[in-house]
Every structure is written in C-alpha cells, then in structure tokens.
Amino acid sequence: MNEDLPGILRKHGVLLEGHFLLASGRHSARYFEKFRILEHPQLCETFSRTIADRFRDDDISVVCGPTTGGIIIAYEVARQLGTRCVIAEPADRGRRIGRGFQVNGDDRVLVVDDVMTTGGSIVDTLAALRSYPGRVAGIGVFIDRSGGSSRLQQPYFAVYEQSVETFPEEDCPLCRDGMPLTKPGRSSDSARGS
Ligand SMILES: [Zn+2]
Numbered sequence: 020m021n022e023d024l025p026g027i028l029r030k031h032g033v034l035l036e037g038h039f040l041l042a043s044g045r046h047s048a049r050y051f052e053k054f055r056i057l058e059h060p061q062l063c064e065t066f067s068r069t070i071a072d073r074f075r076d077d078d079i080s081v082v083c084g085p086t087t088g089g090i091i092i093a094y095e096v097a098r099q100l101g102t103r104c105v106i107a108e109p110a111d112r113g114r115r116i117g118r119g120f121q122v123n124g125d126d127r128v129l130v131v132d133d134v135m136t137t138g139g140s141i142v143d144t145l146a147a148l149r150s151y152p153g154r155v156a157g158i159g160v161f162i163d164r165s166g167g168s169s170r171l172q173q174p175y176f177a178v179y180e181q182s183v184e185t186f187p188e189e190d191c192p193l194c195r196d197g198m199p200l201t202k203p204g205r206s207s208d209s210a211r212g213s
Contacts, residue, residue, distance in 0.1 A: 081104070083128050089132040
C-alpha cells in the first residue's frame with residue numbers, strides 16, 4: 020500500500036488518538052478499533068491484498084485465521100490467493116481447527132489476523148495447527164501494535180506497524196494533563212485481543 024496509511028486509518032476510525040483505558044487496565048494515547056477496517060470490505064480487501072502479495076510466491080495452499088476478525092481476513096486473503104480457508108476457533112484450552120477442516124501433509128499454511136497485540140491468538144492458532152501435518156509458511160497481520168515484542172519463528176509481515184506506549188494509571192502523563200479518559204467500545208472478545 021503506497022497511500023497514506025495513518026491517514027486512511029484515522030479517516031475510518033481505526034486509529035483513535037486521545038486518552039484510552041485499555042482492557043489491561045493501563046492507559047494509552049492511541050487505540051486501534053480493528054472492526055472499523057472489517058466493516059469496510061473494500062478496506063479489508065486492500066489490506067488483505069498487501070498480505071496476499073507478500074506471500075504470493077510462497078506456495079500457500081491454506082489460509083488460517085482465528086475468530087472473529089481473523090475469519091474475515093483469512094477468507095479474503097484465501098480468495099485473493101486462490102487457496103482454501105480454515106478457521107481456528109476457541110476451545111476449552113486455546114484454539115482448535117474444527118468443523119471438519121483438514122490441513123494435510125503437503126499443505127503450506129498462511130496464518131492471518133487483524134491486530135497483533137500480545138500475539139496470543141496467533142500463538143494459540145499455531146498451537147492448534149501443530150495437531151496437523153501441514154507446515155506454517157508465514158504469518159500476516161493488518162496492524163502490529165506490539166512494538167516488536169512478539170517473537171515468531173515463521174516469516175512475519177504486518178501491513179502497518181505502530182507501537183502503542185501504555186502507562187499505569189498512577190504514572191500516566193495524560194492523566195496528569197487532566198485529559199478525559201475514554202473506554203473504547205469493545206466486546207469481551209476484542210478485549211482479549213482475539
Ligand atoms: Zn491516564
């Protein structure tokens with residue numbers, strides 16, 4: 020994508036700037052509302068194309084995404100690459116590849132997700148895929164806000180990287196400046212970073 024990505028993300032309400040109370044209880048000056056991308060299929064298509072282009076020469080045969088946002092992205096990236104699409108859904112512990120989806124020994128899997136925060140949903144998806152003989156050939160996300168803290172062994176690509184500094188309430192410069200605190204709208208699902 021050679022357009023002004025931060026501008027596009029601000030325009031669509033994906034990248035919010037202010038004073039936010041995060042699910043972790045910490046405060047930050049930035050917040051990514053990933054569902055603002057997913058509600059615009061054309062924006063989702065554009066982001067997905069950037070991921071698809073990055074892995075187009077890697078013989079990907081399956082794209083796998085974790086619920087909820089990851090399903091939409093996996094479907095769109097798979098559509099663009101002409102591959103299959105499978106879903107990693109929550110299980111009693113971590114995630115599982117259910118619904119009769121199969122990943123075979125000759126499959127090369129691309130794992131995709133919306134926002135990389137701590138990497139939890141991607142790590143759980145990789146763990147679920149280890150029950151199958153296929154090989155994970157890459158990982159692609161729309162937005163990486165982890166600041167490089169996630170350590171993944173497979174080739175990794177983020178369409179947009181922006182680390183988000185967070186503060187404990189007692190040491191928050193925005194609180195000191197008296198800026199009103201906002202709790203971004205989110206479901207319990209996105210609060211877990213899935
Ligand atoms: Zn604060």
